[in-house]
Amino acid sequence: MIPEIGLAALWLAAALAVLQMVSGAFALKAAEGAVNPLAIYARPAAVVQAFLAVLAFLMLLWSFAITDLSIKLVASNSHSMKPLLYKLTGTWGNHEGSMLLWVGVLALSGGLLAGFEKRLPERTMGATLAVQGFVALGFYAFLLLSSNPFERLPVPAAEGTGLNPLLQDIGLAIHPPTLYAGYVGLSVAFSLAMGALLTNQVNPSFARVLRPWVLGAWVLLTFGITAGSYWAYYELGWGGWWFWDPVENASLMPWLAATALMHSVSVLAARDALRTWTIMLGVLAFSMSMLGTFLVRSGVLTSVHAFAVDPERGAFILGLLGLYIGGAFTIFALRAGAVAEGKRFAIASREGALVFNNVMLSAILAIVLLGTLYPLLTEVFDVRVSVGPPYFNPAGAIFAIPMLLVMAVGPLLRWKSDKPARLQFELALIASLVIGVIALVSFFGQFPLLPLLGLGLAAALAVAAFLPLRGRNLARVPVATWGMVLAHFGIAVSLFGMACEGAFSQERLAAVAPGGTEQIGDFAVTLESVTPVAGPNWTAIEARLAVSRDGGEPVILNPQARNFWSPPQSTSESALLTRWDGQLYAVIGNQAEDGRWQIRVWWKPFVTFIWYGGLLIALGGILAIAGRVKVDVKRRAAVTKGAERRADVEALDVASPVPAE
């Protein structure tokens, strides 16, 4: 019964998406100021649809919680012996479930927009909701027609197949939901951009409506990518944190577009400039979200040929992709001319710096897009090539380095027009930090070029991030400005972590007999013993490593090599020793024939800063949202107060002429 309720809720939600789309479109036919009688259904349709889609998701979650083996999806992806947490997270650890989560978040954000956003003109809101309904309808169709998560088995299975052990980790509880919420939050930015474009309302008040959605989605994406990177780092057992893998790139591309969009929206809100540019980025950001979904969900990455053999799902998403992206850019091309040019500005101005960096972000996006899609393209012609870090790192750096330099200076510039001579001291400080740090580090040894540049830039950016606060009363600096400072400082912190990991990591691979000691950096690692252990759905061998730094008190680390039996697969559970200046990463491997054990140990100085930086960036975004909301609430309170006073005054005026006698 439970899955049938879920399925019915999905069909109803799809029907409401049609209503939302049609009713929203009627809002466009209303005259200025009037309300079309058919347009009033769009908002309620979006809200109810959100409830239904979330209900469908909860039904699937429940089915996974109780391991209902009569459902095909549960039987092929879950197992009754799995810990409850992984039963629950397993809901989105598969194709159908993750698409249902995607659609649920899409409907929820549409519902929130319809329920709470009252600032937009009705026509723009109608057009926005129509677009949102149109997008949702496509994905409902995808779920219902080609990936039904609630399909029953003719005969219930005796036991489930289980979940990929690599996914049986707390990372699955955090990474996909935040990333999806970020992906799909951008759908609202897309619909708003389309709505504003269709009704010719691209102006600062529209930007103020758009901004919290973009900021929110961007914060979630930042957090999701950071969490995913750390997850891959500790779970895969080799200490890699980013490999320019197509799946990673699929999450990075929307982030790059959203970063550019966020800055562009701020310019539009503050200065009424960059109108068409903001709209274009809004379309681009969600296009990248959908492209990412296509890459990950169509199976095209495993092999283009596998995709061609069973193209149903992939072709469906590809069709949706073509429809939405193609449609959006067509409307953009037709309507962009009608959008009046925004306010003008000089090169040396804050807008100028933001435009420069938006163009750089777009260029990096283009490089990542090309490097990700090119191997898929050549595979169609049976030519197999690999594009990896040796390509992405330098090609990305060409655009990232100028961008980071301009980022250091941009926030110091005035709006509209500024004289670079005013910033002589700051420019000299930034330049001397970059050059000084690079010279200092090169003095101590030979390091690869990119990490070296990274170290110099990180030092300069860390200082430059706080320069906008110089000479200001810190108590009166707006919360949103603190957000910017923190996020820019986070970039420096993250860059520092990446550069240190690239330049100073040490590796020790060795076969060690119990009792033997290996030296890595300042650490002495002693293999004390190796013992078998068992968990709820795995058995493992566990090493006891005593790690002592410079002869100090030893700390015990317990890396495991686990064997899961359903599905049969082995994983390495690394053990991490976190210190303020880095992380020791230990893994236990196989036993050699002579009885010695393979151990792998890395000392990665300051590697944790990569993720601390990511968290700081996300926190900066949260502060920016909080600051904007605070200002908005204040403004609304002032407006209400003003209206009350006016009403009081009017009441007095009416009262006063009453004759005394």
Add this chain to the structure above:
Amino acid sequence: MIRAVVALLLALLAIPVMAQDSMPPAPYAYNQLDDPRLEAEATTLMHTLRCLKCQSQSIADSDAPMAGDMRHQVRSRILAGESPDQIRGWLIARYGDYVSYEPEVSATTWPLFAAPVLLLLIVAGVLLRRLGKRRSDAGDTV
């Protein structure tokens, strides 16, 4: 008779398959070279070679037996005095371009290298149009 031949053939075929799983890993699959400079050279190279049996992993990041064999190949060839480029060339000749994460300019990969150059031109064009025009406009109006 025919059955016996088939069985023998199958047995012969089966030996290498079984051998791959049960054979202990080659000496340099999980052990480093003694010379840190050579080891660093090998590690840098290994990070840019694809593990052909995995999805998106380099041979330096994989537990797959084949990745272990390839690591052994790389380390022992470095030890024998070959340069990283020679080893990459040898692996490409053996497994095709797919094995190397560092695409080389060729008839099939030139767009990858043309793109950044083209992008630089486009970026310069966009910036000049957007920012350059503004200045002359501002000059006109002022």
